[in-house]
Amino acid sequence: MSPRMIIRRLGGSLLVLWLVSILTFLLVQLIPGDPAEVIAGENATVAEVARIRTELGLDKPVLEQYFNWFTGVLHGDLGHSLSTNRSVVSTIAEAAPATLVITTMALLVAVVIGVSAGVAAGLTQGSWVDRAVSTLATLGIAMPSFWLAMVLVSLFALTNPWLPATGYVDIREGFGVWLSHVVLPATALGLATAAELARHTRGCVADVLTRPYVRTARARGASGAWLVRKHILRNSAIPVVTVLGLQAGRLFGGVIVVEAVFGISGLGSLAINSVLQRNYPMIQGYVLLSAVIVVLINLIVDLAYGWINPKVRTA
């Protein structure tokens, strides 16, 4: 991918983020009635309402409010949580690692299992491998992740006490402990995506196999591992990467449920509590972070796409 294209993509991403910042800001403005009163809740005293109004700067003109808020965002200041009065950024920074780690590991699980199962099925269409993958994939897509999480917990944490059933520990407390806490939630979260990817990959591989260029490669004497590695994988990867990007965004949403089952206090519980408490600064922080992550994933997918597909690279 040419530097010009990368710059163009980066510019696009920044634009999206800026638009998201406006929407996030408007989140508070669009509350019907007096936002300060709504945020403070029904039983709030007048003093509390006034405190919230100044805290959020709601007494100033909208443009000035946005300017102040956006300047804060750029400096990493998203205000303070209304419930704990701690800084939004540090509260999120505390909760984020567990969530990001579990999501990333779930993605890893999904890619490793999904892509390899899909490739195996696509290469052996009609075989028992193919049928097994198709059946399991349908099952995996149909099963809600919280149920899968509960099954995994009862199998691998309760019936056989091999892995911890709840909680998350930082990697600095030891790789083994860390991994043991991550495996189950990541698997519970990632399997549905693995199933989705397996199905998609199978379809892509099956399609690539019918392409004339594969016939050409065979006509040149290519076969087996060479054919798969040099011609089939790369061509199949082009559509798979696109789906992967969409799935990554979905995982980040799905992690909330898994956190709840495993009793992990990550971004998910933070988001839910913030919504229940009408803790708008926290909600804004969460939405912004989500947007940054999704935009980042899209950017990575775009770059990967360009790297895999020469047609994009030179376009």
Added chain:
Amino acid sequence: MTPGPGQQNGTGQPSGGEPLLSVRGLTIDLPGGAVQPGLVEDVTFDVHRGRAVALIGESGCGKSLTSMAILGLLPAAVRVVAGSVLFDGVDLLTCTRRQLRRVRGGPVGMVFQEPMSSLDPTMTVGDQIAEVRRLHLGERRSVALKRAGELLERVGIPKADKRLRSYPHEMSGGMQQRVMIAAAIACEPKLLIADEPTTALDVTIQAEILELLRDLRRDLDLAVVLVTHDLGVVADFCDDVVVMYAGHIAERTPVDGLFYEPKHPYSSALLSAVPQSGRARTNLTVIKGRVPSAGHFPAGCRFEPRCEHSVDSFCGRPQADTALSDDHRTRCGRVAGGELILKGAVRG
């Protein structure tokens, strides 16, 4: 027409000695027992060293299936159910996969109709040409790429070193087809199978590609199986011709025989479908009616419903492939029986 068709090709000796490629009774079918056998049925022909054999016939007659079956490259939906394909004495239909792999891209190269879709879009053309040498000669990538550069030059692509790093979509159709040819000849094959190598290209480019194939044929003493719609190309380029109709061989003859004395009503219909002015290069589309699709073949002669000379009682019965002379065969019983004499397109 200038010199008689087939005569200026020079390289072709009259058939003699062991054929390089010998296709015998090739029958291709959809598996699962179609009602009626034979997308391609009982196809038999030889290709001798250095000779060019044309496979002609309208669209859907089974030319591509036949040419792909030679290297075992049929699409998954169809299957060879009978026959043999002897190449250099080895039956490619029953040999081991390993043997087949050695033949593909080695002594037999293949070029397809659509260069764009036949080249891998994610691989540089250099790597695609080098691939052949790496697979067959075990050359290292750098060595193979160097050789690929020479091959690109050989097929008429200037600035080959730069072009090696291009991707197929960065090239024109003519260039892509040159790349296909370069890869096909990378291991100095004895036989080149070319399935309509110029159909997808502009007319001027078509002529250039044919010129290139002619040069290569001369330089490498290459035998060629050329699938084409173009009788002009047959006349210019080929020594022998196999006329296919609806999965059968209607007539098989040296090229002269086709033009001077066609021995099947389908051949003569093809000849008269070509405008006579100058060197006509027209697609064969002007015979009334259409090729029956697989499963709807008539029980007798497959050309009978469209044939000007058909006689119901006789042509409704299956026709045998009959030798008229050493190298001229027909599937028309009326011609074989001397009942029907057809006019050639060229007066001898």
